[in-house]
Amino acid sequence: MNKKITVIKGDGIGPEIVTEAIKVLDAVAEKFGHSFEYTDILMGGCSIDACGVPLTDEAVATAKAADAVLLGAIGGNTSTSPWYKLAPNLRPEAGLLKIRKELGLFANLRPANLYDELKFACPLRSDIIEGGFDMMIMRELTGGLYFGARKTEVVDGVETAVDTLSYNEDEIRRIAIKGFDIAMKRRKKVTSVDKANVLDSSRLWRKVVNEVAKDYPEVELEHMLVDNCAMQLVRDPKQFDVILTENMFGDILSDEAAMVSGSLGMLASASLNDTKFGLYEPSHGSAPDIAGQDKANPLATILSASMMLRYSFDMDKEADAIDNAVKQVLAEGYRTGDIMSEGMKQVGCKEMGSLVAERV
Amino acid sequence: MNKKITVIKGDGIGPEIVTEAIKVLDAVAEKFGHSFEYTDILMGGCSIDACGVPLTDEAVATAKAADAVLLGAIGGNTSTSPWYKLAPNLRPEAGLLKIRKELGLFANLRPANLYDELKFACPLRSDIIEGGFDMMIMRELTGGLYFGARKTEVVDGVETAVDTLSYNEDEIRRIAIKGFDIAMKRRKKVTSVDKANVLDSSRLWRKVVNEVAKDYPEVELEHMLVDNCAMQLVRDPKQFDVILTENMFGDILSDEAAMVSGSLGMLASASLNDTKFGLYEPSHGSAPDIAGQDKANPLATILSASMMLRYSFDMDKEADAIDNAVKQVLAEGYRTGDIMSEGMKQVGCKEMGSLVAERV
Ligand SMILES: CC(C)[C@H](C(=O)O)[C@@H](O)C(=O)O
Numbered sequence: 142m143n144k145k146i147t148v149i150k151g152d153g154i155g156p157e158i159v160t161e162a163i164k165v166l167d168a169v170a171e172k173f174g175h176s177f178e179y180t181d182i183l184m185g186g187c188s189i190d191a192c193g194v195p196l197t198d199e200a201v202a203t204a205k206a207a208d209a210v211l212l213g214a215i216g217g218n219t220s221t222s223p224w225y226k227l228a229p230n231l232r233p234e235a236g237l238l239k240i241r242k243e244l245g246l247f248a249n250l251r252p253a254n255l256y257d258e259l260k261f262a263c264p265l266r267s268d269i270i271e272g273g274f275d276m277m278i279m280r281e282l283t284g285g286l287y288f289g290a291r292k293t294e295v296v297d298g299v300e301t302a303v304d305t306l307s308y309n310e311d312e313i314r315r316i317a318i319k320g321f322d323i324a325m326k327r328r329k330k331v332t333s334v335d336k337a338n339v340l341d342s343s344r345l346w347r348k349v350v351n352e353v354a355k356d357y358p359e360v361e362l363e364h365m366l367v368d369n370c371a372m373q374l375v376r377d378p379k380q381f382d383v384i385l386t387e388n389m390f391g392d393i394l395s396d397e398a399a400m401v402s403g404s405l406g407m408l409a410s411a412s413l414n415d416t417k418f419g420l421y422e423p424s425h426g427s428a429p430d431i432a433g434q435d436k437a438n439p440l441a442t443i444l445s446a447s448m449m450l451r452y453s454f455d456m457d458k459e460a461d462a463i464d465n466a467v468k469q470v471l472a473e474g475y476r477t478g479d480i481m482s483e484g485m486k487q488v489g490c491k492e493m494g495s496l497v498a499e500r501v
Numbered sequence: 502m503n504k505k506i507t508v509i510k511g512d513g514i515g516p517e518i519v520t521e522a523i524k525v526l527d528a529v530a531e532k533f534g535h536s537f538e539y540t541d542i543l544m545g546g547c548s549i550d551a552c553g554v555p556l557t558d559e560a561v562a563t564a565k566a567a568d569a570v571l572l573g574a575i576g577g578n579t580s581t582s583p584w585y586k587l588a589p590n591l592r593p594e595a596g597l598l599k600i601r602k603e604l605g606l607f608a609n610l611r612p613a614n615l616y617d618e619l620k621f622a623c624p625l626r627s628d629i630i631e632g633g634f635d636m637m638i639m640r641e642l643t644g645g646l647y648f649g650a651r652k653t654e655v656v657d658g659v660e661t662a663v664d665t666l667s668y669n670e671d672e673i674r675r676i677a678i679k680g681f682d683i684a685m686k687r688r689k690k691v692t693s694v695d696k697a698n699v700l701d702s703s704r705l706w707r708k709v710v711n712e713v714a715k716d717y718p719e720v721e722l723e724h725m726l727v728d729n730c731a732m733q734l735v736r737d738p739k740q741f742d743v744i745l746t747e748n749m750f751g752d753i754l755s756d757e758a759a760m761v762s763g764s765l766g767m768l769a770s771a772s773l774n775d776t777k778f779g780l781y782e783p784s785h786g787s788a789p790d791i792a793g794q795d796k797a798n799p800l801a802t803i804l805s806a807s808m809m810l811r812y813s814f815d816m817d818k819e820a821d822a823i824d825n826a827v828k829q830v831l832a833e834g835y836r837t838g839d840i841m842s843e844g845m846k847q848v849g850c851k852e853m854g855s856l857v858a859e860r861v
Pocket residue numbers: 234237392698699728
């Protein structure tokens with residue numbers, strides 16, 4: 142197969158980790174007889190520097206014409222970088238919000254699981270994580286507080302800021318369907334998270350999720366309040382299969398779950414629209430402090446490329462080949478600095494990429 | 502001193518745990534020569550059953566006339582209790598939101614700390630919690646999404662729900678001042694948590710917090726994004742002294758922090774207005790499943806009574822007497838079921854209350 146991939150290297154460690162993911166994709170292409178065509182676009186700080194905005198409309202058009210987008214990471218140090226002196230809608234993150242909205246990427250999948258080899262890095266007590274855990278957070282990505290109307294104005298001499306949290310039933314239904322669909326391929330349990338004891342949007346969320354659930358009689362559905370979910374992720378992460386939630390709650394809970402797994406440098410993510418198209422990126426940030434030093438862990442980006450093959454290109458065998466190569470490299474004891482432990486072999490970003498590529 | 506205390510026993514285990522807290526308060530009164538006058542009001546499910554609403558205006562008036570309010574817990578099982586078939590504004594939790602708003606209780610203090618004796622219950626790895634941790638979450642309690650306008654309506658044939666997140670500079674300033682004031686009495690560090698890369702309300706929050714910080718040159722201020730904070734609470738809870746945040750983020754993060762401490766049954770909370778008046782309650786819920794079985798842990802409520810003495814009545818010696826009595830009881834090995842461990846002596850709710858009262 143021939144696939145067009147738009148590549149966003151981004152800022153910080155972005156370029157290094159994306160380079161390694163492409164190395165691995167090239168190995169896949171060779172082995173399985175595919176051809177991947179890469180086109181770079183700018184987004185984030187590098188785009189601000191080159192074009193004055195964090196994402197140009199031409200870049201969006203390029204991305205739209207591709208079969209999928211592979212993203213490294215964007216943004217810089219928020220206290221020291223001049224990018225954060227700009228108006229909010231001109232900062233690096235605005236590029237990310239714009240591409241999500243313009244490409245209609247409403248479904249954000251963030252797996253959080255424990256890698257057997259990296260158990261020692263999990264911050265939880267060993268008896269809690271005995272047997273591991275494996276959850277998928279399905280976060281709504283183009284609605285809610287992120288894209289509602291906002292304004293800051295002076296009311297009776299007092300500065301007042303307002304953000305709007307809005308959801309309609311269609312927005313909730315399409316993400317709920319994605320959540321149940323993926324649960325059917327997993328352990329058939331959906332935990333829908335909301336704050337229905339306070340918010341109207343959560344009460345509508347719960348109602349629509351209950352309706353969608355009727356079409357999935359095999360899937361067990363439970364509703365959980367967001368404050369309770371923040372507790373349960375720490376108390377007993379094993380209980381979760383698919384967590385289905387709105388944009389802001391998903392932002393908070395997916396990061397908490399990622400930290401609970403202790404393997405932030407390993408966690409991939411996919412942002413999908415209602416076709417096969419998707420944007421794939423690691424769950425971690427741009428780590429400007431270690432950029433350009435060959436220290437970054439490319440595995441989350443490599444695993445994001447694997448998700449791209451699986452979800453956007455229907456290349457399951459090829460994705461398995463990457464996932465297995467990553468497992469093998471870990472089993473052989475290779476580690477980047479962030480996941481290093483005693484007795485293991487420490488390697489840099491480039492070597493890690495080559496090790497995985499060789500084993501594909 | 503003579504003090505008037507409004508007592509809200511509430512639902513579930515509420516009555517049992519409040520009874521024990523009053524036992525301890527009576528012991529304090531006797532020892533230190535005070536007199537506490539208690540007046541019961543109804544709130545939550547019991548008020549719905551008796552009066553048709555979760556909190557009557559007369560009950561609010563009674564509370565307003567007191568020097569402080571002591572609350573057990575409210576609410577029932579959300580799936581099985583008939584209270585949750587009512588309209589949202591008639592459910593038990595609406596009583597809680599109403600009393601917060603009517604009494605102007607904008608500052609919610611939730612300590613989360615590790616009790617040496619209960620370390621084994623902390624879900625984090627022992628090396629992470631080495632040396633313990635001790636943070637205070639200062640949550641804004643009468644603004645934001647909890648009290649903004651909301652509506653559910655059909656727009657172009659599609660059901661749409663909207664909640665509003667609004668803050669003005671005065672609301673932010675008064676809670677920030679409370680946060681810095683309490684930091685001055687502690688380790689002089691404030692972590693202000695927001696989502697300033699997305700929300701206008703968070704950008705205003707950050708601006709006003711920075712202004713307030715100028716009056717507290719001794720206090721170190723850092724800003725943290727809410728998703729990062731959800732991670733840091735699990736990765737390294739020791740780094741925090743005072744966490745200052747808005748209503749919804751505070752709801753999520755304070756519950757996460759409570760679970761991280763592993764001692765939910767021990768955690769007190771205070772909700773204050775800008776006088777000495779406050780409402781004091783345990784951080785845990787009404788646990789309807791164990792209600793009336795003498796199994797509940799009354800220590801969080803007893804420690805909430807201690808906070809009441811300290812914050813509302815300026816009775817520091819008396820509060821210390823309670824805190825020390827609780828520590829002594831734990832050191833002597835007495836435990837309720839929720840914090841029981843091998844070799845300890847298990848006691849019921851009543852006995853736990855008596856043990857603390859005797860040691861005051
Ligand atoms: C950078 C930021 C706007 C973004 C978000 O909040 O969605 C990030 O935290 C994420 O989760 O992808």
